Amino acid sequence: MITVLAGGVGAARLLRGMVREVPATQVTAIVNTGDDTVLHGLHISPYLDTVTYTLAGRNDEERGWGLADETWKVMENLERLGGETWFSLGDQDLATHLYRTQRLANGARLSDVTAEIAAALGVEAHLLPMSDDPVRTRLRLAGGPETSFQDYFVRRRHEVAVEAVRFEGASGSEPGPGVLEALDRADVLVIAPSNPILSIGPILVVPGVTEALRARREDVVAVSPIVAGSALKGPADRLLTELGHEASVVGVAQLYAQVAATLVVDDADAGLAAEVEAAGVRCVVAPTIMRAPEDAAALARVVLGVARDWSSSTR
Amino acid sequence: MITVLAGGVGAARLLRGMVREVPATQVTAIVNTGDDTVLHGLHISPYLDTVTYTLAGRNDEERGWGLADETWKVMENLERLGGETWFSLGDQDLATHLYRTQRLANGARLSDVTAEIAAALGVEAHLLPMSDDPVRTRLRLAGGPETSFQDYFVRRRHEVAVEAVRFEGASGSEPGPGVLEALDRADVLVIAPSNPILSIGPILVVPGVTEALRARREDVVAVSPIVAGSALKGPADRLLTELGHEASVVGVAQLYAQVAATLVVDDADAGLAAEVEAAGVRCVVAPTIMRAPEDAAALARVVLGVARDWSSSTR
Numbered sequence: 006m007i008t009v010l011a012g013g014v015g016a017a018r019l020l021r022g023m024v025r026e027v028p029a030t031q032v033t034a035i036v037n038t039g040d041d042t043v044l045h046g047l048h049i050s051p052y053l054d055t056v057t058y059t060l061a062g063r064n065d066e067e068r069g070w071g072l073a074d075e076t077w078k079v080m081e082n083l084e085r086l087g088g089e090t091w092f093s094l095g096d097q098d099l100a101t102h103l104y105r106t107q108r109l110a111n112g113a114r115l116s117d118v119t120a121e122i123a124a125a126l127g128v129e130a131h132l133l134p135m136s137d138d139p140v141r142t143r144l145r146l147a148g149g150p151e152t153s154f155q156d157y158f159v160r161r162r163h164e165v166a167v168e169a170v171r172f173e174g175a176s177g178s179e180p181g182p183g184v185l186e187a188l189d190r191a192d193v194l195v196i197a198p199s200n201p202i203l204s205i206g207p208i209l210v211v212p213g214v215t216e217a218l219r220a221r222r223e224d225v226v227a228v229s230p231i232v233a234g235s236a237l238k239g240p241a242d243r244l245l246t247e248l249g250h251e252a253s254v255v256g257v258a259q260l261y262a263q264v265a266a267t268l269v270v271d272d273a274d275a276g277l278a279a280e281v282e283a284a285g286v287r288c289v290v291a292p293t294i295m296r297a298p299e300d301a302a303a304l305a306r307v308v309l310g311v312a313r314d315w316s317s318s319t320r
Numbered sequence: 321m322i323t324v325l326a327g328g329v330g331a332a333r334l335l336r337g338m339v340r341e342v343p344a345t346q347v348t349a350i351v352n353t354g355d356d357t358v359l360h361g362l363h364i365s366p367y368l369d370t371v372t373y374t375l376a377g378r379n380d381e382e383r384g385w386g387l388a389d390e391t392w393k394v395m396e397n398l399e400r401l402g403g404e405t406w407f408s409l410g411d412q413d414l415a416t417h418l419y420r421t422q423r424l425a426n427g428a429r430l431s432d433v434t435a436e437i438a439a440a441l442g443v444e445a446h447l448l449p450m451s452d453d454p455v456r457t458r459l460r461l462a463g464g465p466e467t468s469f470q471d472y473f474v475r476r477r478h479e480v481a482v483e484a485v486r487f488e489g490a491s492g493s494e495p496g497p498g499v500l501e502a503l504d505r506a507d508v509l510v511i512a513p514s515n516p517i518l519s520i521g522p523i524l525v526v527p528g529v530t531e532a533l534r535a536r537r538e539d540v541v542a543v544s545p546i547v548a549g550s551a552l553k554g555p556a557d558r559l560l561t562e563l564g565h566e567a568s569v570v571g572v573a574q575l576y577a578q579v580a581a582t583l584v585v586d587d588a589d590a591g592l593a594a595e596v597e598a599a600g601v602r603c604v605v606a607p608t609i610m611r612a613p614e615d616a617a618a619l620a621r622v623v624l625g626v627a628r629d630w631s632s633s634t635r
Contacts, residue, residue, distance in 0.1 A: 082415030100397030
């Protein structure tokens with residue numbers, strides 16, 4: 006059994022590689038819901054959708070989000086009405102949000118709805134929202150008020166410096182059904198190559214999650230989302246710097262040192278292996294850039310191999 | 321100035337005829353919002369939309385609701401997810417609901433949003449929700465619990481007998497901005513050929529509306545939605561019978577006698593003119609079936625002529 010802490014695109018790609026290497030039913034993803042948002046009255050879970058669509062083979066590879074073969078009738082007409090269209094919602098994608106919103110209004114839990122959508126799309130891996138309770142990532146922008154993740158990320162295209170991040174509702178939240186069990190029982194735990202602060206951070210602050218990871222630290226393998234000092238996607242590099250961390254695999258190792266015994270870094274960062282290990286984290290060097298599904302499968306093999314090697318050598 | 325109490329398709333058609341006869345800016349419609357509903361998290365105002373789309377020339381004539389040249393991508397995908405699709409929402413139409421829901425969430429009033437949508441679609445007539453407060457039509461069905469109008473009308477295709485109707489929230493509601501003024505100041509007041517109980521009924525129970533109509537009774541012209549004992553569309557005939565009224569122009573006259581001095585009935589009901597007048601309502605016989613816009617314009621001329629004749633003969 007493999008449990009993966011998951012953010013967005015990087016996590017989705019690694020998961021897609023993972024289910025090529027092991028049966029999908031043995032893979033569980035605990036997905037960040039800190040950037041869930043309500044827009045036009047609709048409950049949108051961007052990361053759950055990215056992971057679901059990618060595992061279903063329905064994601065749009067080029068765009069990097071949403072569904073393939075998408076149409077945009079609703080947005081085109083919303084624009085004509087003068088509505089808010091900065092957060093693009095495709096016609097097929099909207100069906101997911103309508104479904105989720107109606108089910109939640111009927112009293113279903115987000116975890117139930119997530120499983121229903123995954124099943125309808127033929128996804129066999131287990132997708133767990135980190136919590137059924139609302140936890141919301143809030144960012145204080147330079148010279149501005151606090152805002153939501155989506156406002157920062159999509160509307161402002163993460164161009165404004167971030168001064169602080171907090172996770173509203175986290176302290177009062179409970180882990181989603183199956184989350185702690187998935188952490189306790191997994192043979193291998195993986196922290197996907199997602200933004201450590203905005204994507205993995207919300208999961209870590211759900212009460213019980215960090216404690217569960219610490220208890221399993223030796224079995225936790227993180228994959229660095231930073232390659233040669235840059236984020237492959239999104240603002241992780243700048244955000245790390247803005248919040249006083251080092252925008253490098255060393256900074257990532259320092260952030261994860263309490264919860265992960267191993268960090269997989271890209272070949273490009275081989276020269277920083279000693280510094281990573283100095284942070285108290287075993288460093289594994291491998292190709293981590295997942296352009297094609299084959300790359301993702303290879304990275305999944307590395308992660309699983311690391312866990313197996315460690316297990317056989319020290320247990 | 322002409323003010324029309326409006327339900328759905330019949331009202332929309334009469335209004336379309338009206339704006340052919342007088343400048344659209346002189347026409348105000350007070351529209352039933354008792355069947356507004358929230359579905360998939362979206363605030364849907366079916367009657368406001370029908371009137372708006374029809375006056376914009378964007379309505380689908382054959383289907384009788386929604387927009388012309390509509391596509392159904394969202395519904396097709398919602399069906400694949402196993403979602404609720406009994407209330408069909410086209411892709412273009414959905415943009416209206418997304419816009420309305422977001423604006424209401426931002427604190428706008430339904431009346432503001434209605435004006436914005438009408439303006440975006442080029443509608444010059446004034447469209448007023450009967451109230452900005454939620455008033456909800458609730459129906460007790462035979463042998464069943466109370467349900468919403470849409471559940472009765474769309475989901476159950478109005479096949480179940482109705483035992484009682486009430487308008488939840490009506491007593492605490494206020495007329496929408498401009499509603500009482502439109503009733504006070506109009507030269508002619510028209511009750512459109514809509515379901516007297518389900519479409520006009522909710523407007524009449526908004527506090528102040530019936531009083532305002534009574535004060536203007538001599539200037540109020542109603543058009544019967546019942547022709548030869550049948551509703552042209554929908555369940556008005558059966559509903560009248562089920563609730564103890566006569567499913568005829570005489571029943572309509574009795575229902576409106578307190579608020580309308582004149583009832584326009586179809587040629588087919590010429591034989592009932594004396595009975596209508598016996599109910600205390602002046603009876604005008606004319607073609608009332610609006611197949612083409614020209615029919616609607618002709619009916620509008622009749623209504624305006626009635627008011628003018630009465631005005632010149634008695635004032």
